[in-house]
Amino acid sequence: MAKSRTTHSVLLGPGDMVTKWPGIGETRALELENLGVKTFEDLLGLWPHRHEDRSVITPLWMVQDGESVTVQGIIQSAHYDPVKKILRVQIQEGHASLTAIFFHASWLKRQFEPGYKAIFSGKAERRGHQLSMAHPDFQVMTEDREPLLGLVPIYPLSGSLKQVFMQRLMRDIVPRFAPQLSDPLPRPIQEQEGLISRPEAILHQHFPPNALALEASRKRLVFDEFLRIALAVLLMHQVDPHVPGMVQKPDGPLVQRFLASLPFSLTEGQKKAWDEIQHDLRQPTPMARLLQGDVGSGKTVIAILTMLAAVDAGHQAAFMAPTELLAEQQWLVLQNFLRPLGLSVALLTGKDRHADTYREALKTGSILLVVGTQALIGDRVEFKRLGVVVVDEQHRFGVKQRARLSLKGEYPDMLVMTATPIPRTLALTVYGDLQVSEVRGLPPGRKPVETIHLSHKDRRIAYQRVMAAVKRGEQAYVVCPLVGGDDEETQAKAAVDLAEGMKKIPGWRIGLLHGKMHSKDKTRIMEQFRQGDIDVLVATTIVEVGVDVPNATMMVIEEADRFGLAQLHQLRGRVGRGPKPATCFLIADPKTDQARERLEAMVRFHEGLKLAEEDLRLRGPGEILGMRQHGLTGFQLAHPLKDLDLLQRARGVAREIVRSDPQLVQPEHQALRTWVLDAMDDGIPSQVLH
Known part of the structure; x- marks a missing residue:
């Protein structure tokens, strides 16, 4: 750690704001806040999204074209071309050399002082005897800074934050503040479950000495995520055993x-x-x-x-x-x-x-x-x-x-x-x-909805099928795309534009429904659609659930690749609610592999549970469970399907803790209680924990 930082931060604790750390001004503080970081403790919980193995330094003379490697050498020069806006940094090791190229990065030049050792990590390109690397991760060795090698953390970034800044910041912060954190989990439970301490797990999640240490760290932190959520939910579902419930009459x-x-x-x-x-x-x-x-x-x-x-x-x-x-x-x-x-x-x-x-x-x-x-x-x-x-x-x-x-x-x-x-x-x-x-199962006579994925150039096929259905006396939904994010106003505009365009085509009666409309108008439009006075309802995702029109047999979802699997399945469920065959068209040219897999899953699977599991597999737990709506911090490292064993074990431990100490008031559970309550965005209703 740099000496200048020691004197300024000697009295700081994990709960202090990161703005108290030298080098974090207003701009960087806002960018860190975008990552959910306000305090040093928040920073400790900003997990790397992966680690790169830089335990092996490849000699420059051995580097092959296209190889992703970590290399080192003495800085020979750093030259910035203001016309081409390119910074070229040359390092040398023996008789071999490499040029690191940085575009639009004149501000980096002052970091590469000739004579110092530099370590570059990235994909190398060799043309003859010329070896180069574009925008590599780098470290410059100075008297007060050791190189960061081994399993190197790669952090999420925001705004102008750079990976090298985050790695240096974490290297200063984590070893200093992680040991100051208390461990909320009683030691007997740690030993019973074969878990390392939480401070050690945090330290090794950022800077693991080896792969085994990283796995042990992840095991503890994943267990903690499951346990914290399970305990919070169990606490909120407690019923006072002295207050009887009401007996209903299900055979009345x-x-x-x-x-x-x-x-x-x-x-x-x-x-x-x-x-x-x-x-x-x-x-x-x-x-x-x-x-x-x-x-x-x-x-x-x-x-x-x-x-x-x-x-x-x-x-x-x-x-x-x-x-x-x-x-x-x-x-x-x-x-x-x-x-x-x-x-x-x-x-x-x-x-x-x-x-x-x-x-x-x-x-x-x-x-x-x-x-x-x-x-x-x-x-x-x-x-x-x-x-x-x-x-x-x-x-x-x-x-x-x-x-x-x-x-x-x-x-x-x-x-x-x-x-x-x-x-x-x-x-x-x-x-x-x-x-x-x-x-389980669908009502008699109801069949799975046929699902067809069409590219934009073939979308006319979907609308021709909709027109044919209207001529048969059936109805249809057209769901407008998510434009500019899941914003009600932009969705509304997209729905209006789509409806206006469709109204110019004779042969069908077009209705419009979006979230910016007055409640009375929304109710009126839905009633007209239900009564059959509207043939095609152009709508935003507010028709996702709850709308039941048995005569609707066609669903067209524009820009379907922008929707999640759960939402697509809900939208598809608006049709096929009567005895007639139904079809759902997914209009999209997916730009990512994950988006393409989502659409393929929609075409292949009709059962909601199977699609939910696919959703978990494709994009992890994230907001699938609506964790933010639960008032709970969501899963960060844990994956409910891959970590099912840990999930079951953590839930078992949570149940045992609450059974033995329903309010977590015993001395050994005080830290656990505080830790669980801190997981809530705005606390638990006071009547529940009394």
Whole structure:
């Protein structure tokens, strides 16, 4: 470490801001913040995305053309050509030499002082006796700096940050601050699981002495990621054993009348899921169940049965959807289903002009069934006796939001649903102690949607097929591309432009739906489409879930390579909901291998669970699970499929810890409690940890 830094940073600790470190000014601080780094502890957790093996230095005379190597030599010269904007740095080793070439990097010249040793890593190019390397990673050896060799970390970058700066910064920071961190995991658990200490794991994740040390480091840090999330979720799902839950009536008269009113019989998958839920509803302990079912598998019917069981028992039931449009759609669906029973359903959203009236009616108990958005968990909403909570599209809500809604009643039964299935063990870890039910299979007569990938030059084929379907009396969706990112305004503009272009072609009636429209207009357009007054609905991704129009048989997704697999599968699920064959066209010229693989998976697979596993395989856990919505920091090193064994072990340890110490108040768990609470973006509702 440079002497000048020691005097300035002797009193710094891991929690201090990185701006206190020499060399980190306002610009670099903002660029580091873009990487999620504000404090030195944040910096310690900025893991390298890979390590390059620079343990072997190849003599210059042995370097072959096209070889990726690490070489060294004495700097002979550093010349910048202002016309061509090229910096050439020549090093020499014995009789051999190499020229490193840097484009638009005049500022680098002062770092290459002749006479010092330099180490370059990169791909070499040999033309005759001339050896060169374009934009190599480099290190210049000075009196106070040792070379960084062996397994060298390669860090994510932002803005003008350079790899050499990040490596030097980390080499100064990590050995200094990592040993100052406490280890939240009790030593007996470390020994039981064969784990190294967390400070050692952090140090070796950045600068491993060898491959074995890197693997041991990763094992500990992956275990920590799984354990932290599992503990946080388990804490939030705790129920006070002294407060009994509500017993519902799953065989009550409303439930029986609803089943008799259905124009179809429940599928075997629906029957199995309903049997499991009925068992839970009869128990005095609150139900906490996750209902996974593929798009169109009939989860809504199971949700209605669950809500009616509460009403039959004299309780209220609430259905929470992630957006206003989806809440409105589910409200319409529930109204259609329940009208024959003489039951009304209220709709409560943040913009509803009847909100005050509905809130009063919920408080007095005159409203028994309500559908709403997150407005349902607002401070002003009170229920007289909330018995059942159904949460739709689970991946869009966090455990904190579910916890807050459950606190609206005396531990109501909770059913959370998702059409974005994930592997069972991962579901149990992320969603806590929810029991898992699956609605397998599709209703009788429903067939998988044929999926076809077309390039832009062949997209007319898709629209010709749509026109033919319209002439047969069928309907279609056209989903506009993601333009400029997942931004509502740019998506809306793309949808408007697409719809205007299609309206110029006679033969079909075009409707438009996007997130910037007024709620009334969105509801009106959807109702017109449902009634068959619109042939083709041009829309943004707000039609991703919840929209049910059995006569829609065609789906065209423009720029399909910009969407994730889960979203593509949800969009495809909007068609094929009736007895007629359905087709989904994916219009795209994929620019990356991963994008091409996603489209190939969509064409090959129709089952949501298989596609979810493909998604995990292709792009890792990332935001597939909506970890940010959970209020939890997501997975960084862990991969739920590749690290399944560690996932299971960490979840087992978490369950044992919470079983022995439900509030983590024992002395040996104090550090663990603080560590888990720090994982939350804005903490756990205070009523949950009391």
